[in-house]
Amino acid sequence: MEKNVTALEPSAEAVPGDKDSASKQIPPAAVARMTLYLRALNSLLAEGVERVSSDALAEASGVSSSTLRKDLSYVGSYGTRGVGYEVQYLSRHIAAALGLTHDWKVAIVGAGNLGKALARYGGFESRGFDVVAILDADPMVIGNEVGWLRVSDAANLELVLQRTGTNMVVLALPAAVAQDVCDRVINAGIRSILSFAPVLLQVPPHVNLRKVDMATELQILAYHAQRAQTPGQAL
Amino acid sequence: MEKNVTALEPSAEAVPGDKDSASKQIPPAAVARMTLYLRALNSLLAEGVERVSSDALAEASGVSSSTLRKDLSYVGSYGTRGVGYEVQYLSRHIAAALGLTHDWKVAIVGAGNLGKALARYGGFESRGFDVVAILDADPMVIGNEVGWLRVSDAANLELVLQRTGTNMVVLALPAAVAQDVCDRVINAGIRSILSFAPVLLQVPPHVNLRKVDMATELQILAYHAQRAQTPGQAL
DNA sequence: CCGTGTGAAGAGGTTCACAGCG
């Protein structure tokens, strides 16, 4: 799902001799899986496990061990042959490769049911993301408390983003206004956006947009369910 | 994004001579995009547009026109050469290919912030999904009104799923209990599950599981943002 | 003549199998 609207500029890597550069390109599919490894590693860390083999980590992440080893090879050789990986060491290096060495400041635009749910969702802080603001345009909602925050007026969007030092924005608003707000967010200098609005958002190439749409996910499930239900209809 | 944990059994299509079958396999990536086409077509339909070219529809869906035409070729030839596609006709056929000819009954397990947000989200009904139940285990929450529904006791999970005729389940609950509930849902006969829990769920091969995780999405954004910020550090 | 539909080429991702190191 998803995982699709990744803006890659092929022309950006025109320099041929950056083979030795520490930051090679990591395939998008591998980046997505890295988050799974990180999650599994942090679970192991919480359990006090110190070392793990590629087989074990792969199973805990739900991928094949060859995929895991290939993915890890993109960021470097952090294992010990014949032994495995040191959990904390590997966790640190994957986090670094993903850019999670410092916290990211996230603002949520839209304080409807979904926006509030996201703002109160505890899973962000523990993974390097600080929700620093939540905004809405509805006067009935502005000023309400949501978790530790108070809903700001979306009219002051640019000001709030600047004051809070926001560098990522989550759009949790109706389709009709999503593109307008998205444009303002981009004009305010934000280049990473996660949208829950069920519309196609137009963004310039330097902006990174990811989309999550529950209706889309259900439709994909419906396709597979329908296939399973009518296997021999054509025969 | 996502869009990844699709259970495909390669052994299931051992029959070689089903070339003429009306329901050929559609590539997973194409299925995901079909939902975009459907959304764009329904927008056009609402605007009263009757015909559309592959170029126009592709732009409205955010894909290339060659991708669009290739995708449509998986479900059949519904266009007119030199003219384009009839909007309603194509919309119907894509919906049929995705199994959206009848409504699907969805139950939401977990009536926390996210579960409530999903239950009240209007985007489901309009796209062929009926939310028929919402459940929780917390006595403080059971019986509360959420949209048109009342929160059922998760202790009666199996009974509620059966009575409502549910055929899809959305898991909106904490990681700690997700696997337990997931197992019960599967035992109750559900084979399509959409999980928002940030854990790896173990499911048998005949069950279709899709996952959505906001933290994962933000981490992927972080990776790209970090790359953009430190372009020449290695040079 | 125009836009669809499609084989063929190309790119990207996954799996395999084993070399290499501890």
Place this chain on the structure above:
DNA sequence: CGCTGTGAACCTCTTCACACGG
């Protein structure tokens, strides 16, 4: 001897270019 790291084969998806039909 065991497990990691990786080139190579394999497979899927995307893009290209043009034949085909209205």
